[in-house]
Amino acid sequence: MCMKDSDHIPLLKVKSISKYYGRRIGCHGIGFELWPGEVLGIVGESGSGKTTLLNCISGQLEPSEGAVWYASNGGVIDMCKAPEPQRRLVMRTEMGTVYQNPRDGLRMHVSAGGNIGERLMANGLRHYGQVRRKALNWLEKVEIDQERIDDTPDTFSGGMQQRLQIARNLVTGPRIIFMDEPTSGLDVSVQARLLDLLRGLVTELDLSMVMVTHDLAVTRLLAHRLIVMKDGEAVESGLTDQVLDDPQHPYTQLLVSSILQP
Amino acid sequence: MKKQFKEQSETGSDLSCVMEGYNFAYLDEQTKRMIRRTILKAVAIPGYQVPFGSREMPLPYGWGTGGIQVTASLIGPEDTLKVIDQGADDTTNAVSIRRFFSRTAGVHTTTRTREATIIQTRHRIPEAHLRNGQIIVYQVPIPEPLRFIEPRAKEVLRMHALKEYGIMFVKLYEDISRYGRIAKAFDYPVLVNDRYVMSPSPIPKFDNPKMDRMPALQIFGAGREKRIYAVPPYTKVKSLDFEDYPFEVERWSQCCALCGSDHSYLDEIITDDQGSRMYVCSDTDYCSQRLAGRDRDFQRGFKGKIPASSAIGTKKCA
Ligand SMILES: [Zn+2]
Numbered sequence: 001m002c003m004k005d006s007d008h009i010p011l012l013k014v015k016s017i018s019k020y021y022g023r024r025i026g027c028h029g030i031g032f033e034l035w036p037g038e039v040l041g042i043v044g045e046s047g048s049g050k051t052t053l054l055n056c057i058s059g060q061l062e063p064s065e066g067a068v069w070y071a072s073n074g075g076v077i078d079m080c081k082a083p084e085p086q087r088r089l090v091m092r093t094e095m096g097t098v099y100q101n102p103r104d105g106l107r108m109h110v111s112a113g114g115n116i117g118e119r120l121m122a123n124g125l126r127h128y129g130q131v132r133r134k135a136l137n138w139l140e141k142v143e144i145d146q147e148r149i150d151d152t153p154d155t156f157s158g159g160m161q162q163r164l165q166i167a168r169n170l171v172t173g174p175r176i177i178f179m180d181e182p183t184s185g186l187d188v189s190v191q192a193r194l195l196d197l198l199r200g201l202v203t204e205l206d207l208s209m210v211m212v213t214h215d216l217a218v219t220r221l222l223a224h225r226l227i228v229m230k231d232g233e234a235v236e237s238g239l240t241d242q243v244l245d246d247p248q249h250p251y252t253q254l255l256v257s258s259i260l261q262p
Numbered sequence: 263m264k265k266q267f268k269e270q271s272e273t274g275s276d277l278s279c280v281m282e283g284y285n286f287a288y289l290d291e292q293t294k295r296m297i298r299r300t301i302l303k304a305v306a307i308p309g310y311q312v313p314f315g316s317r318e319m320p321l322p323y324g325w326g327t328g329g330i331q332v333t334a335s336l337i338g339p340e341d342t343l344k345v346i347d348q349g350a351d352d353t354t355n356a357v358s359i360r361r362f363f364s365r366t367a368g369v370h371t372t373t374r375t376r377e378a379t380i381i382q383t384r385h386r387i388p389e390a391h392l393r394n395g396q397i398i399v400y401q402v403p404i405p406e407p408l409r410f411i412e413p414r415a416k417e418v419l420r421m422h423a424l425k426e427y428g429i430m431f432v433k434l435y436e437d438i439s440r441y442g443r444i445a446k447a448f449d450y451p452v453l454v455n456d457r458y459v460m461s462p463s464p465i466p467k468f469d470n471p472k473m474d475r476m477p478a479l480q481i482f483g484a485g486r487e488k489r490i491y492a493v494p495p496y497t498k499v500k501s502l503d504f505e506d507y508p509f510e511v512e513r514w515s516q517c518c519a520l521c522g523s524d525h526s527y528l529d530e531i532i533t534d535d536q537g538s539r540m541y542v543c544s545d546t547d548y549c550s551q552r553l554a555g556r557d558r559d560f561q562r563g564f565k566g567k568i569p570a571s572s573a574i575g576t577k578k579c580a
Contacts, residue, residue: 084420084424085424088424088426107432110432110436111436111439111440113435113439114432114435114436114439117432117435118428118429118432119428121428121431121432121435122426122427122428122429122431123428126431126503126504126505127504127505127506128434128435128438128504128505128506128507129506131435132439149439150439150440
């Protein structure tokens with residue numbers, strides 16, 4: 001049997017990433033691999049450096065040290081050293097980012113259709129009808145009423161705004177999605193629906209995902225593997241079930257016991 | 263000499279009125295050199311906004327201080343200047359700028375597009391085709407076409423640098439979704455030389471096609487915003503659009519009520535208290551030239567010189 005290249009090299013290879021803010025440590029010496037179709041959870045409390053790490057590996061923040069190798073459609077590139085045009089092109093075609101605050105990820109005064117269509121048009125689609133059709137199609141996929149296509153996201157509920165962010169990112173068929181606390185601030189029932197949707201999309205589209213969260217229940221549902229972070233360092237990593245059922249590091253044990261308690 | 267000026271055109275100039283105590287064309291030579299260097303950069307990178315050290319001018323911002331500085335840096339004693347505002351030579355703005363250069367540079371001025379070597383304009387491009395060797399100077403209030411969509415100046419610079427113009431099409435998309443068509447009628451954004459998105463200043467989109475591969479040099483001056491940009495002769499200028507919603511210019515069901523033109527940009531004029539209206543060329547020089555030509559042809563007894571469409575009463579759209 002012949003294997004494709006992409007089957008035996010990781011999609012993302014993160015090599016000892018550090019980010020310092022003066023003498024303060026954002027994150028320190030973190031490395032991992034992400035394989036096609038894999039969901040990685042980065043868990044930690046606020047201030048643990050998990051968002052800093054996410055920003056470094058998603059090309060939004062320049063790390064102080066380390067490298068991020070990404071196996072793009074056009075070959076392997078170092079996201080930290082690639083020329084800006086190439087990096088931004090990869091970021092808007094093969095990657096996507098869903099932000100904790102929808103205001104960071106959506107244009108609040110542009111219609112839902114325009115929000116979804118932006119990446120298509122940025123990548124050269126110059127046909128209104130096709131943009132419109134794809135926007136309608138993606139609204140349906142993320143379970144937003146197609147009638148809302150011309151409404152602006154500031155008239156949407158929090159759950160709808162997160163789903164619109166997802167549609168806006170997935171419309172160009174990216175291979176990796178970065179998510180920063182996508183469910184925080186949402187009602188429990190809304191959270192469950194969003195997680196369900198995400199799980200379906202990940203499977204259907206064979207997406208890889210790096211998700212930052214403080215919520216272990218969310219990682220239990222979605223992540224294949226976990227990295228636990230504390231004070232900028234990775235204190236434990238492994239398969240999700242392993243880490244959650246048999247935590248080794250005292251900090252992870254504390255985290256797990258605190259959610260297991262009623 | 264004076265006699266010659268008077269014959270030449272309606273306005274002309276009067277060298278005896280040139281003001282004492284000012285440098286030629288008001289600006290000092292060092293400033294002119296700085297602005298000329300900016301213009302050279304702008305011509306070298308079509309559509310790219312080049313910052314410059316805009317000077318205080320004896321006119322308030324909004325009166326064309328950017329255009330005036332460009333004109334002042336380019337004009338020489340041999341030049342003939344035409345100034346229009348909304349197509350007309352006789353509006354306050356146009357008259358004061360023309361007088362400014364008459365007095366500070368003693369140059370010839372004219373209302374005739376064909377006679378001018380430099381045309382400074384606010385809000386229109388003349389109807390008569392401009393030729394190679396002429397320079398058209400646009401007065402620009404807001405040079406940055408991306409500003410209304412992306413308020414962060416640094417991000418805007420990055421978008422230009424990386425040619426990331428998706429957001430411009432989001433704006434057009436929103437228009438079509440909301441109004442069924444691209445609603446922008448003035449300052450309609452263009453892509454210059456397949457590279458930079460550029461604001462053509464608040465000219466009607468009717469004038470956009472004239473910018474494409476225009477034989478004349480086009481220079482844009484924004485005084486308050488301290489930017490100069492340019493389109494060299496014969497450069498490709500494309501109005502942004504979608505394949506299924508192509509760029510279109512405005513059309514009128516009427517012809518010009520004065521000269522009968524069926525192809526110029528028309529202004530609507532209310533003629534009485536009852537709200538009667540008529541449509542006339544916004545380019546006053548073009549209109550009067552056509553009228554003068556027709557009068558000549560009348561005197562010659564209709565030698566078949568006028569196109570049928572230009573005679574009042576014979577047109578299908580009258
Ligand atoms: Zn006319």
